[in-house]
Amino acid sequence: xxxxxxxxxxxxxxxxxxxxxxxxxxxxxxxxxxxxxxxxxxxxxxxxxxxxxxxxxxxxxxxxxxxxxxxxxxxxxxxxxxxxxxxxxxxxxxxxxxxxxxxxxxxxxxxxxxxxxxxxxxxxxxxxxxxxxxxxxxxxxxxxxxxxxxxxxxxxxxxxxxxxxxxxx
Amino acid sequence: xxxxxxxxxxxxxxxxxxxxxxxxxxxxxxxxxxxxxxxxxxxxxxxxxxxxxxxxxxxx
Numbered sequence: 734x735x736x737x738x739x740x741x742x743x744x745x746x747x748x749x750x751x752x753x754x755x756x757x758x759x760x761x762x763x764x765x766x767x768x769x770x771x772x773x774x775x776x777x778x779x780x781x782x783x784x785x786x787x788x789x790x791x792x793x794x795x796x797x798x799x800x801x802x803x804x805x806x807x808x809x810x811x812x813x814x815x816x817x818x819x820x821x822x823x824x825x826x827x828x829x830x831x832x833x834x835x836x837x838x839x840x841x842x843x844x845x846x847x848x849x850x851x852x853x854x855x856x857x858x859x860x861x862x863x864x865x866x867x868x869x870x871x872x873x874x875x876x877x878x879x880x881x882x883x884x885x886x887x888x889x890x891x892x893x894x895x896x897x898x899x900x901x902x
Numbered sequence: 903x904x905x906x907x908x909x910x911x912x913x914x915x916x917x918x919x920x921x922x923x924x925x926x927x928x929x930x931x932x933x934x935x936x937x938x939x940x941x942x943x944x945x946x947x948x949x950x951x952x953x954x955x956x957x958x959x960x961x962x
Contacts, residue, residue: 777927784923788913832943833950840961852939853907856914858930 761821762795769817770826771810773803777859782826785856807831808843815844824853907936 772778786797802810807830814825832846871877881888913919914933924931
């Protein structure tokens with residue numbers, strides 16, 4: 734049994750970011766651009782942003798420095814992004830956890846997802862899968878739900894993190 | 903910022919880049935405009951509210 738879901742990875746600028754203060758827009762960028770990410774090194778998101786960075790370096794003439802800030806239920810990256818200077822030289826690649834889910838999972842956030850960031854583009858959807866051991870003979874989500882109800886507390890479940898979108902699902 | 907988004911969109915729209923860096927890794931390319939992304943985020947926020955509510959997860 735497999736069930737797919739789509740998750741986002743969006744590229745965001747800090748709010749109020751247009752071009753560096755005091756510099757003509759046509760000179761932008763005149764130094765490296767930092768990219769804060771909420772994903773760890775080596776994953777698909779990290780590989781993608783590094784590939785995109787290489788292409789942007791070639792086209793814009795300045796390198797992108799990728800700074801992964803994973804962990805902490807995606808709060809660490811959100812906070813780092815919100816606290817970075819809105820000077821046009823820090824952008825962020827954040828996921829749906831930081832932007833959509835955490836506001837419902839935490840009473841207080843160290844950032845405001847509506848006010849601290851300005852959207853640039855949604856980069857991609859990532860496919861997530863729900864899988865079971867083949868021996869379980871489950872063929873659909875409905876089968877899985879029925880089995881869980883028929884045998885309460887007999888199934889264990891693994892998710893990437895607790896208190897997390899995929900944990901909720 | 904607009905210039906940079908256009909640059910990003912041009913890269914993501916490049917057939918070779920899409921295939922090698924996205925599709926081959928099971929990533930679905932989007933690279934939409936800022937206003938489209940903002941609209942998407944509104945809808946995603948509503949979905950998130952419903953998912954968390956249905957899960958029974960309590961804010962901590």
